[in-house]
Amino acid sequence: MTGSPRTPKSFQEILMRLQAYWAAQGCAVLQPYDMEVGAGTFHPGTTLRSLGSKPWAAAYVQPSRRPTDGRYGENPNRLQHYYQYQVLIKPSPPDLQALYLGSLEAIGIDMDLHDIRFVEDDWESPTLGAWGLGWEVWCDGMEVSQFTYFQQVGGHDCKPVSGELTYGLERLAMYVLGIDHVMDMPFNDPQSPIPLTYGDIFRQTEQEYSRWNFDQADTEMLFQHFRDAETECERILAAPVRDKAGRAIIMAHPAYDQCIKASHLFNLLDARGVISVTERQAYIGRVRALAKKCADAFVQTEAGGGNPVEAA
Amino acid sequence: MPDLLLELFSEEIPARMQAKAREDLKSLVTNGLVEAGLTYASAGAFSTPRRLVLSVEGLSAQSPALKEERKGPRSDAPDAALEGFLRSTGLTRDQLELRDEKKGQVWFAVIEKPGRAAPEIVAEVVEQVIRSFPWPKSMRWGAGSLRWVRPLHSILCLLTDETGAEIVPLTVDGIAAGNTTEGHRFMSKGRFAVSSFDDCRAKLLKAHVVLDSAEREARIWHDATTAAFAQGLEVAEDKGLLAEVAGLVEWPVMLMGAIPERFLDLPPEVLQTSMKEHQKFFSVKNPRTGRIEKFVTVANRETADHGETVLKGNLKVLSARLSDAKFFWENDLRTVKTVGMEGMAAGLANVTFHNKLGSQADRIARIEALAREIAPLVGAPPDLAAEAARVAKADLQSAMVGEFPELQGTMGGYYARAAGLPEAVAAACKAHYSPLGPSDDVPTEPVSVAVALADKIDTLTGFWAIDEKPTGSKDPFALRRAALGVIRLLLGSGVRTGLIGTNAPIGKARDLHGIHETASGPSGADVNELLTFFHDRLKVFLRDQGIRHDIIDAVLAMPGNDDLTLLVKRAEALSAALKTEDGANLIQGFKRANNILTQAEEKDGVEYSFGADEKFAEGPEEKALFAALDRAEAAIVPAMKAEDFTAAMSAMAALRAPIDAFFTAVQINSDNPVIRRNRLNLLHRIRATCAQVADLTKIEG
Structure with a gap:
């Protein structure tokens, strides 16, 4: 391929190129969801919008938290807080693979030099009651993205099917920039008046959060918050209110916020090591039950392609 | 005779599914074509990550015309009957024929089904195959409803003969078949047309795709x-x-x-x-x-x-x-260097083995106790066997096995050596999982054998007790493999032990599982059922060694049949004996004696087990049989006691000639009731003597 753009200089340049690329493909460039989530999939722009019949095309960065992956900032590849880049297009376009490969070129991966492969990797989220088929995408043997055709979310068949792309931004950027330790990666242009590395921004936070996640978080409080989130989610969904036109006002999004909270609280409790192997399945089941109820509610709303008058 | 070329071009097909997909494509399409009346000479299927390709050569150009005659109602039947017949045949009255039959005139329909052209049939069959393809997992994409393993992008479907290539008229969910395909995703550009399989294969190669x-x-x-x-x-x-x-x-x-x-x-x-x-x-x-x-x-x-x-x-x-x-x-x-293997294993108390069989730590404690019991039987020091059992599964808690479960045992061996444990203990970490399959090596080192036996017997006894037995093709806990493992371990080391007695390994394992023997209760029955399970696995195992199942049945009837090593020795000796001429013929003589005796006993309502008296013997053949039986018994009893089954079998086989001679010369059912009774008692001696060696009534043929 000719005219490959020059190699980017920084983490943020890669991120901005992805934003520009997917904007040019017609995606609404959303902003990160303002809650703690484990992956970009939890953003309502994916979970809820992949449901129902309405077409959708969105791309966004999502800061993601996986408390058990914290390594006090010492591991070259593992972080408890990292960034995912997420694209969701419904229905999945026939040229989605080509569009995806275009995005790799846009961030400076020269197709004439690299070996890109689509290796079977089916995706399943037990907490979201969701699954799909697709691949992990390998660039020279490194997994750089997850590519999934959603088949079910929250227990509902996806019709039409959404195509989802998830890029692990740090890993991808480290590869493009040729960096071996994530903390050494230039966050902004190294030629800037004040150059900042990833470590300048995140080394201390990784240390602080690793300590809190693993050793300090008040587990009694976390258990209580989990129960509160669960209770509130169910309460919101059980009590729809009508407007003057007789339409049910279904509060799918506020309920889903509580589901997201419960999921993250579970992850924190897991990192604290206070959930036994047998309890683990039960907790995952409780979060899934919430996700399913939120999905049930969302498909009755206008955005979910439902008819709120009938939903009453 | 046209050739068919079909290519189904999609996004990347999982590598593990390709081989079966090739076979399925070939068999489903060719079966469909044959069912529709076409014939073909040969077929081959190919796959790459992005395509499934089928080539069928020498396909008939059309299916044969068929003529079907159907008999309808009589001409004087009510109109309704005739209308029904017309509906069912799809014909009109003027297309029917009236024929004279014995009972009057009858309407006949002659339905001619013309042959159908290959393209029409191929289109139908291919669409059907695509819509019902047996992928292990399939998916929808975009707004469509078609299912395929990953999005299906194009269909190439051609029938080629001397006059050229023809595109088969076929559209599946908006994808119309054509005559083009594309090459390598990165090393080739654009689509190209092909005219036949050979042309397709050659052009793909140029486009950097190796089809096969x-x-x-x-x-x-x-x-x-x-x-x-x-x-x-x-x-x-x-x-x-x-x-x-x-x-x-x-x-x-x-x-x-x-x-x-x-x-x-x-x-x-x-x-x-x-x-x-x-x-x-x-x-x-x-x-x-x-x-x-x-x-x-x-x-x-x-x-x-x-x-x-x-x-x-x-x-x-x-x-x-x-x-x-x-x-x-x-x-x-x-x-392991700081807290040892047992320290590494500590967390296993929190890992469930099976919710009815306790934690991994509970399981290991049972295996340890059992290994200690089994150790003397296999010549292992009990303390060493117990230690090996205690640490053999410690690596399940190691970080490495957490990452690579398939390294269980292997890592344990490394860690046990690093912890300074004896070599026999370290070796048992890996070897106690063996044998994993029928062709896997069997450990022979005594400590490994003791732990391997204890592990498998604990598993079998436990799952039997909670009624999780294998059924049909379902064996989720690999109990058949475990039983075969026990058999091969026992035979491999020539271990001599009964299995099910109170002090035998299964008996001990039942104690450790807290299963209590009751006279007639279900758990009492279980142990014999478990023994039968072992016997069934043994039959399968010995069949592969060339020993017939009826030979095993014949020795199963003997006492001590829960000692598998003994059982196999008997079976091998009997199998060898039956391969000799005397042995094979003895069976005939034995069966004859047994049949006559059984019939007489049924008729007379008595058992002729009073012992025959030589003084009533008439003629040399009868006297010779008495002498032969005396000799055989004298040889068999000590040979059986010494477990010299070959000697016992040959002593038994030596009866063949005297028995044959006896039957030739002597009439059993003599008019003299005393002599008849004595001869029946003599036949009983034959049966009793042979029964000390094996139950020959079970031998077939």
């Missing part, structure tokens, strides 16, 4: 072994990995790289497993050092810099993965 997976495998293996040979190295053979890798590429390009020095002291199993599982690399060994020093990766393309960037990238991933492995290895070593 066997050819891709051959290329990869050739290139890898050649490169390794040139450096005095060897590629570790792995057929499964080769097939998988060949299913990931359309244009295989072999690249070899070196494992960084700092990882070379990792155990070779760790290097090999990590490289295979994570990156699908082949391991390259240095035969002089026995170490894995290099790797082979297979890219899907040639690149401008001849693979340099690709190899560098792969190496970077390898280093990250092996850094993890090294971290696990060093951490685990530190653990």
